Amino acid sequence: MAEIYTVAILGVGARGGDVYGTIINDKKDKFRIVSLCDKKPERLERFGEKFGVGKDLRFTDENEFFKEKRADLLIIATLDTEHARHLLKALEKGYDVLCEKPLTGSREECDRLVAAQKKYGGKVLVCHVLRYAPAFMKVGELLDSGVIGRLVLIDALERVGYAHQAHSYVRGNWRNTKVAMPMILAKCCHDLDLLQYYVGAECETVSSIGDLAYFKPENAPEGAARRCVDCKYKDTCAYSAVINYIDRWKESGQPEDSWPYNVVANAPVTEEKLLKAMTEGPYGRCVFACDNDVVDHQITIMTFKNGVKASLTMTAFVDGGGRRMVFHGTTGEIIFDEAENLISVRKYGKSREDIPIDRLLEKGYGHGGGDAGLINTLYDILSGVADERTSLKASVESHLMGIAAEESRLNGGRVEKVHK
Ligand SMILES: NC(=O)c1ccc[n+]([C@@H]2O[C@H](COP(=O)([O-])OP(=O)(O)OC[C@H]3O[C@@H](n4cnc5c(N)ncnc54)[C@H](O)[C@@H]3O)[C@@H](O)[C@H]2O)c1
Numbered sequence: 069m070a071e072i073y074t075v076a077i078l079g080v081g082a083r084g085g086d087v088y089g090t091i092i093n094d095k096k097d098k099f100r101i102v103s104l105c106d107k108k109p110e111r112l113e114r115f116g117e118k119f120g121v122g123k124d125l126r127f128t129d130e131n132e133f134f135k136e137k138r139a140d141l142l143i144i145a146t147l148d149t150e151h152a153r154h155l156l157k158a159l160e161k162g163y164d165v166l167c168e169k170p171l172t173g174s175r176e177e178c179d180r181l182v183a184a185q186k187k188y189g190g191k192v193l194v195c196h197v198l199r200y201a202p203a204f205m206k207v208g209e210l211l212d213s214g215v216i217g218r219l220v221l222i223d224a225l226e227r228v229g230y231a232h233q234a235h236s237y238v239r240g241n242w243r244n245t246k247v248a249m250p251m252i253l254a255k256c257c258h259d260l261d262l263l264q265y266y267v268g269a270e271c272e273t274v275s276s277i278g279d280l281a282y283f284k285p286e287n288a289p290e291g292a293a294r295r296c297v298d299c300k301y302k303d304t305c306a307y308s309a310v311i312n313y314i315d316r317w318k319e320s321g322q323p324e325d326s327w328p329y330n331v332v333a334n335a336p337v338t339e340e341k342l343l344k345a346m347t348e349g350p351y352g353r354c355v356f357a358c359d360n361d362v363v364d365h366q367i368t369i370m371t372f373k374n375g376v377k378a379s380l381t382m383t384a385f386v387d388g389g390g391r392r393m394v395f396h397g398t399t400g401e402i403i404f405d406e407a408e409n410l411i412s413v414r415k416y417g418k419s420r421e422d423i424p425i426d427r428l429l430e431k432g433y434g435h436g437g438g439d440a441g442l443i444n445t446l447y448d449i450l451s452g453v454a455d456e457r458t459s460l461k462a463s464v465e466s467h468l469m470g471i472a473a474e475e476s477r478l479n480g481g482r483v484e485k486v487h488k
Pocket residue numbers: 078079080081082083084105106107108111128129130145146147148150168169170195196197241254435
């Protein structure tokens with residue numbers, strides 16, 4: 069009989085509980101969730117019941133949790149600034165680990181993580197889930213097949229989207245670099261990870277510019293209130309919390325447990341809970357009156373050791389979300405565009421093949437099938453039959469790109485070496 073791996077989860081929020089825990093809990097022939105740790109008792113209760121974890125193995129205090137090794141695998145899905153500390157503890161305890169991104173914003177901590185893995189030997193898989201998403205994998209296969217000749221340049225666009233920016237990076241968990249990583253790591257570490265995977269060589273130098281252009285007090289419209297529920301623009305402002313959380317929730321059929329409403333109010337979500345969140349919680353704040361400092365637009369350019377160049381533009385100022393990447397080769401180009409549902413392979417002067425992205429997708433989970441793809445591959449990695457695509461080593465490499473990009477941005481776009 070195939071081995072069943074026991075799993076503990078540290079941080080049972082949106083990622084640890086709703087995504088990884090839920091997918092893993094559906095694969096009872098492969099995994100068994102045996103222990104949970106979360107500071108919030110209501111989350112422990114909810115997911116403890118859902119996953120059938122005994123009350124004696126649910127912890128609100130991480131020190132209690134780390135007193136013993138609770139399972140074969142630990143999933144770390146706490147917030148950005150805790151990942152490195154938790155990963156170090158987990159490796160010391162002898163766990164194999166699935167760790168949320170970003171790992172850290174510090175070069176020294178990258179070194180400490182690599183040294184700890186060398187010392188304690190646990191497997192570490194970082195949740196760069198897009199590498200497990202069929203459409204992104206398809207692009208990798210196309211590049212490897214040589215269909216566009218030699219890759220010369222990648223032009224990448226990360227459309228965060230105005231509503232997602234307001235939710236996560238103005239009002240939410242990733243709004244401020246005191247409590248989260250800078251945007252280039254918090255959001256764009258996926259893009260950097262993909263770029264280095266597609267280029268297939270280490271990045272040498274980066275230069276980056278960008279800042280917070282819009283979501284600050286001086287841009288508030290005349291007479292705006294500090295909370296949208298009290299504001300005269302609540303029915304007209306694109307960023308109105310009333311429109312984005314109450315009206316949209318109603319339009320989408322009043323779901324009890326779906327993003328972003330289940331972040332604003334605990335599931336099961338009700339209108340009453342949402343209204344309370346609007347009057348008391350962080351998500352009801354005016355976007356021009358928050359404690360945010362994270363950039364809303366940023367452009368990064370990169371050179372790689374094999375001569376390939378890349379640019380990455382991140383912007384909040386776009387209607388929908390989704391990534392667009394154009395791969396320019398010597399004999400053709402590939403256009404990947406999530407918003408257009410398209411991978412288009414164009415050989416110069418010859419054929420054009422269009423592949424609708426949704427034809428490649430598995431239904432059910434987010435990130436274009438990447439969340440489910442990651443968990444499927446995780447089992448094979450633990451069993452030693454699949455390669456660690458998003459290993460600690462590969463992930464540290466893209467984190468160094470992000471760290472160098474932020475150093476550059478803070479130095480007015482100065483060209484920075486990735487490896488110092
Ligand atoms: N891989 C991806 O594509 C992806 C997508 C979204 C978010 N993320 C990352 O996943 C992480 C979690 O995000 P989320 O949306 O699930 O956040 P969340 O706030 O919903 O969940 C985090 C949970 O961790 C708990 N927690 C924090 N510190 C703790 C501690 N010391 N001990 C015990 N519990 C603790 C919190 O109480 C919370 O329940 C973030 O770092 C985020 O950047 C990754």
